[in-house]
Amino acid sequence: MxxxxxxxxxxxxxxxxxxxxxxxxxxxxxxxxxxxxxxxxxxxxxxxxxxxxxxxxxxxxxxxxxxxxxxxxxxxxxxxxxxxxxxxxxxxxxxxxxxxxxxxxxxxxxxxxxxxxxxxxSTPSPSRSANPDNPPIIIVSVDSLRHDRLSRFKPLLNEMDGAVTPSEPRTQGTSTWPAHASLFTGVHPLEHGCTNDAIAPQIDPSLTTLAELLEKHGYRNSAVVSSGNLSPQLGYGRGFHRYQVQDIDWKRRERDVRTVFRTFKDWMSADIKSGATRGSYFLHIFDVHYPYIPPDHYAGSTDFDFSQYDTYVELAKNRDYVDLLKHDPLNIDEITINQITGLYDRCVDFVVDQLLDLILYLKRVDVYDDSLIIIAGDHGEDFYERNFIYHHSLYNENIKPGMIVKPPASGGFSVPDEVDYIDILPTIASLLGSEKAVDQSSGSPFTERTPEQPRITERLLDTYNVSIELHGEKLIFTYTGNKEPSKLVEGGPSYIEQSSDDGYRAVESRDELTEAEYELETHVRSFVKDRSFSVDSSDKNISSEVEDRLEELGYK
Structure with missing residues (x-):
């Protein structure tokens, strides 16, 4: 406010x-x-x-x-x-x-x-009179939503006339900070600088954010977020007229998706009353995120012992990417995995019900048809597939989030099966006729995406990892060492992960790459060379408080 x-x-x-x-x-x-x-x-x-x-x-x-x-x-x-x-x-x-x-x-x-x-x-931006032809824009980020859980969204999708679920969406960041910064800027983590290994992650101030773009087109921009990870101090608040942080309250549930949506409805109802019907709203909800604690009435009769979280987490704790990559399958029992994923699914069901209520509200106030609505996970979630948990990997379980796109009734674009997070800003910019913002982005408007564009997702933590997909081929390159990425890629990858019948298999890099490996690795080298933002991964002197917080959230 x-x-x-x-x-x-x-x-x-x-x-x-x-x-x-x-x-x-x-x-x-x-x-x-x-x-x-x-x-x-x-x-x-x-x-x-x-x-x-x-x-x-x-x-x-x-x-x-x-x-x-x-x-x-x-x-x-x-x-x-x-x-x-x-x-x-x-x-x-x-x-x-x-x-x-x-x-x-x-x-x-x-x-x-x-x-x-x-x-x-909470820092504001000015409001203006919007072009009445511009659609209301509503983006809902469901933190940690896997694509395969869209099967639980049927009641919502039945209500969302005109909505499309892309079959192969990708995020450009493996966790909350970099993924949302890519959404807001249309560029990769190496360009916006808001990465997990940065001492003070912050969106590069020279980049135009989505909210700043919309403000220039007369939008009144509002945001409610459920985690301090998206603090306005880090650049996420730039361009917003109203920005509120409601850290989720797991225990008392005094703040969760319901309070986020209630705040949104209060704001939108006030905006409609004042005649400001062409606004944009960004809603971030954390209810599906670890520790996957659903409200009591969604938990059902589960007899899950929450102390098992310690066992679940401990196996992968303090292990770096390479260790997990080379390790034999970790000994986590199937019962624990099923109970953990069962709690996650109940959290998803809770969020689906709240989203359904939100869509019905938009229809009641006659905003639904005209609006561009995007509901998407910022990333997915790993449940010990190939030894990884939380959201540390570059496997599809984590970088292929659930996504739903409902274009405005006025049209303006179609929704392809392959949608990247960095495509959202240029798509909206193109809809509004803003070519400059399209030029900034590493992505493309939905209508201009071509099969010749490689799809890249980065992970910047203990190692520099790059997932690259082109012409149906996907490889994951791992670069090790305490150097910035531009220096690391010069020495070539330490490991290459290839798709196989049982998921992926990792091989140590060799002097001679196959033709497919060489082509994709050449794209990675070019990608890193063209990105100017320097992330010095050798400097890890962050405070113990930040260390503890990252560890608690599974970002270390």
Whole structure:
């Protein structure tokens, strides 16, 4: 939520610039009131916000707001609504100071809940009057949704008239950070820089994000996300008018897909009432993600002992990619796997029911037909297929997410079977007639994709791994060593994984590659050479707090 207003009327023509701890608003119209959110408060004892209302270089009014949230407070965001004594054209809003919890037990508990360690402000962008011919755009990211689970989406698909489920979608990132950054920018992780091995993953500020593109076309952009991994600080909030982080609450379920969709409905209903019917909405839901805990009424009569999670995780813990690749099948019993996947499926069923309710709402408010709707996993999930769990591999279980695309009734494009995450931005840009954004992207509009384009997904962690597909052939190349990717590929791959009857088999690289291997490896070399963003994988001096958080989420 972010608003500027004077005497209750919303001010639309304003520009926002960000800095490290806040933002500055410059408005063409005078305003008196600002409304915004402070987010990431669950680890915060107290927080002081300062607001300076200015006209030109003169300070007209100032506000110091102090919040004492208290530890274990259920709120992870607070709405702030403050007014100046007189109308102004400028406001500077920033976090003046804060104090964090110092209780080790609380910090450990918070790390398991995937909360943010510091408070920050939800940063806005200006709203404009959109072209009435532009379709509403709704993108729902279902974190960790496998493609093979679309078989459980039948009730939803029956309700989604005109929807298409691409048979061979691909993500360009193996986990939340890089996948969403590729969705938002239309480029690969090596280009946007938001990777799991980066010290401070952040979207390259020189790239135009999807929300920034839409803002230039008059869209009011809104987002609700279920994980601090998509914090606006990392660049995901750029271009959004409203950006709210609702870290999922696994235990009490006070925040989950239902609260995300409830917030969306409140926003859309308010937008429709105000006449702003051409908005964009990004909704990120975490309910299918590990630890796969469904609400009680979806858990059924399962007698699963959640302590088995320790056994499930321990086998693959602290093993690097090469170790898992070369290791004999890990000894995980089938009963445990079936129970884990059973819980995952119940989480999927819960999300499907909520998505169905969302689609019915869109039909009730007469928005469904006109809208472009995309429902997609940011990646899939591994369940010990070939020794991998969570989302670390480049096998199809992980890089082939579930995807549903419902084009707007006005048309504009068809949906092919092969859709890459990096194709979404250029497809929307093409729909709006924005050629510059299409040029930025490494992907292609849906209508322009050709079989000659290799499909590439990267993994940047302990090793640099590249999955490449072309002409029905897929290989996975693994490059080892503490060098940036451009240096690693010069020495050739250490391992090559080839498709076989039982899935994949890994072979150590050899001096002479087969013709198919040589062709695809040449494409990889060219791909890396053309990507300018440098990721130095030799520098891994990240904080113990970040280390623990990544480990808890399965990103290490």
């Amino acid at each position: 972010f608003r500027l207003s004077i005497r209750g009327e919303t001010v639309d023509s304003f520009r926002v610039t960000e800095d490290s701890n806040g933002f500055t608003i410059n408005s063409d119209e005078l305003f008196q009131n600002v409304t915004f959110h402070i987010v990431g408060l669950e680890n915060v004892e107290s927080c002081k916000i300062k607001i300076l209302f200015e006209d030109g270089s003169q300070t007209i009014d100032s506000k110091d707001i102090i919040y004492n949230t208290g530890v274990f407070d259920a709120r992870n965001w607070i709405e702030v609504n403050e007014s100046s004594s007189d109308p102004v054209s400028k406001a500077r809003i920033f976090i003046d100071s804060y104090e964090l919890s110092t209780n080790p037990k609380i910090e450990h508990w918070l790390s398991k809940k995937n909360t943010n360690s510091v408070p920050y402000l």
